[in-house]
Every structure is written in C-alpha cells, then in structure tokens.
Amino acid sequence: MPVAASGPLTVELRLGSGQCVTKGCVQAQAAYTSYYTDADYPVTKVLREPVYVEVRMLGRTDPNIALILGHCWATSSPHPFSTPQWDLLVDG
Numbered sequence: 001m002p003v004a005a006s007g008p009l010t011v012e013l014r015l016g017s018g019q020c021v022t023k024g025c026v027q028a029q030a031a032y033t034s035y036y037t038d039a040d041y042p043v044t045k046v047l048r049e050p051v052y053v054e055v056r057m058l059g060r061t062d063p064n065i066a067l068i069l070g071h072c073w074a075t076s077s078p079h080p081f082s083t084p085q086w087d088l089l090v091d092g
Contacts, residue, residue: 010059015043016052051088
C-alpha cells in the first residue's frame with residue numbers, strides 16, 4: 001500500500017476529568033466532557049479507581065493509519081520503566 005505522506009505522527013494522551021453531577025449520569029460518558037490540564041498534574045488516583053484515557057493521533061494525513069494500543073501502564077515517577085508499575089490496559 002503506498003504512503004500518502006511521509007513525516008512524523010503526533011500522539012496525544014489526555015485524562016478525562018468530567019464528573020457525574022446529575023441523576024442518571026453515566027460516569028464513563030461524563031469523564032470525557034472535560035480533561036485535566038497541565039496545572040492539574042500530577043493527578044492522583046486510588047488503586048482500582050477508573051482512569052478514563054483518550055489517545056489520538058494528530059495531524060494524520062493517511063486515512064489508512066490506525067492506532068492500536070496493546071499494553072499501557074502507570075508508574076509513580078515520570079520514568080516509564082520504573083517500578084512499581086500498574087497495568088491500565090493489557091491486550092488492548
């Protein structure tokens with residue numbers, strides 16, 4: 001398959017911060033109504049508390065490119081391979 005355009009891809013990851021405030025609200029939908037900003041970091045969560053993450057490609061020019069996440073984890077430091085690690089997504 002030919003490449004439509006060569007060049008770098010930018011991947012953006014955002015944490016949903018929306019909260020249910022009305023009766024009948026679905027948390028998984030409300031979470032994506034707003035996102036944490038740089039000023040909110042570091043974001044602290046309790047183990048087993050859901051984390052709502054949006055990952056998307058920006059500036060994509062080739063409609064055949066797909067983003068597939070296989071294994072995502074969190075650490076208590078900015079270094080991705082530090083321990084301990086907590087799985088967020090396995091066999092995505």
